[in-house]
Amino acid sequence: GAGVSQSPSNKVTEKGKDVELRCDPISGHTALYWYRQRLGQGLEFLIYFQGNSAPDKSGLPSDRFSAERTGESVSTLTIQRTQQEDSAVYLCASSPYSGPRPQHFGDGTRLSIL
């Protein structure tokens, strides 16, 4: 499809395991964003990529969280040693370039830590 694609759509894992979440942005979009949404809450910014570089990582909550982007396309968000408080929906968005313009969101990965 033409939209932002995220996989898996749902992930259930045990506390302490590592997880990897994937985002395929809209083709040609150079800016890519990761957000976290806890149940009933708004979205919290995690990290922003421009191309393959991450000029703003200020939202990553701890060093257990990391992300990378390759080929100015696919991005992966990795959470190591997961904790129950990591349970949330992780949303990815892309836009043609950075700055004040609409970001187009995927449907997210719902992560549940047991």
Next chain:
Amino acid sequence: GESVGLHLPTLSVQEGDNSIINCAYSNSASDYFIWYKQESGKGPQFIIDIRSNMDKRQGQRVTVLLNKTVKHLSLQIAATQPGDSAVYFCAEAGGAGTALIFGKGTTLSVSS
């Protein structure tokens, strides 16, 4: 810290009514504002945006109003339909960053 908030967590209207969803923001440096609609199990869907050099912008059945004096943003939906039922978020951006700062959302329920 600075954040975007919404005045009411829920809003219930009848089909055909006009809906107004309000949002207050605190960062006077923000120069871009955007409204999203989020249905259950889906990602946020862009509705309309506005830059700080404007005070009103209209789309199809939607209007966004920006009052910079009191740092207030509103979304008006004309002739609300059951399909408009969702959570609505406002978000702001500006200053040196590019990330959107989201409020907690207003749940709009439309009854027929």
